[in-house]
Amino acid sequence: MNSSTAARIGIAGIVAGAGLAAGGIAVASAEDTAGSTASSSAHPGGHRGGPGVLAETLAEELDLEQSDVEDALAAVREDLRPDAPAEGEKPTPPSDEERADRQAALAKALAKELDVSEAKVESALAVAEKKAESNREERQAESRAALVERLDAAVEDGTLTKADKTSVLKAYDADLLGGPGLGGPGGPGGPKADAAS
Numbered sequence: 436m437n438s439s440t441a442a443r444i445g446i447a448g449i450v451a452g453a454g455l456a457a458g459g460i461a462v463a464s465a466e467d468t469a470g471s472t473a474s475s476s477a478h479p480g481g482h483r484g485g486p487g488v489l490a491e492t493l494a495e496e497l498d499l500e501q502s503d504v505e506d507a508l509a510a511v512r513e514d515l516r517p518d519a520p521a522e523g524e525k526p527t528p529p530s531d532e533e534r535a536d537r538q539a540a541l542a543k544a545l546a547k548e549l550d551v552s553e554a555k556v557e558s559a560l561a562v563a564e565k566k567a568e569s570n571r572e573e574r575q576a577e578s579r580a581a582l583v584e585r586l587d588a589a590v591e592d593g594t595l596t597k598a599d600k601t602s603v604l605k606a607y608d609a610d611l612l613g614g615p616g617l618g619g620p621g622g623p624g625g626p627k628a629d630a631a632s
Contacts, residue, residue: 507545
C-alpha cells in the first residue's frame with residue numbers, strides 16, 4: 436500500500452470517527468430530549484434538555500418543588516405534542532412562528548397547571564432556554580476539542596498532514612460529517628468555530 440492510499444484511509448477513518456463523535460452527541464441530545472415537553476423540533480417551546488433539566492430550571496425560577504413541575508410537564512405533554520407527519524413523509528422543522536406559538540401554548544398550559552402567572556412561566560422558560568443553549572455549546576466545544584486531539588495525533592504520527600487536519604475540521608465545522616441536525620458547531624444554532632486551531 437503506497438503512502439497516498441494510506442493517507443486516504445487515515446483521512447476516511449478520522450472523518451468516520453468525527454461523524455461518530457457528532458452522532459454520539461446527537462444520540463446523547465436525543466436521550467436528553469426524549470420525553471421532554473420542549474425540544475426544538477418535536478415539542479413546544481424549542482427547549483433542549485431532558486424533562487428533569489427543564490423541570491429543575493423551572494422549579495428554581497418559579498420557586499416550586501421540582502416534582503410538582505415534572506408532574507405539570509407530564510400533564511400538558513400530550514395536549515401540546517405536535518402532530519406526527521403522515522406515513523412516508525419526513526418531519527419538517529417548525530418555523531419561527533410555530534415555535535413562538537408552541538412556546539406561548541406551553542407557557543399558558545404550565546401556568547394553568549402550576550397556578551402561576553403566564554408572565555412568570557414565560558420568564559422561567561426563557562432562562563431554561565438560555566441554560567440549554569449554553570450546555571449544548573459546551574458539549575459541542577468538548578466534541579470539537581476531542582476531534583482536534585485525534586487529528587493532532589494523526590498529524591504527529593504522519594497519517595495526516597496539517598492540510599488534511601484543516602480540511603477535516605472545516606468539514607466538521609460546516610456540519611458535514613454527521614448528517615443534518617447532529618449538532619456540529621457549524622450547524623443550526625451552533626457557534627462557528629475557527630477551522631484552523
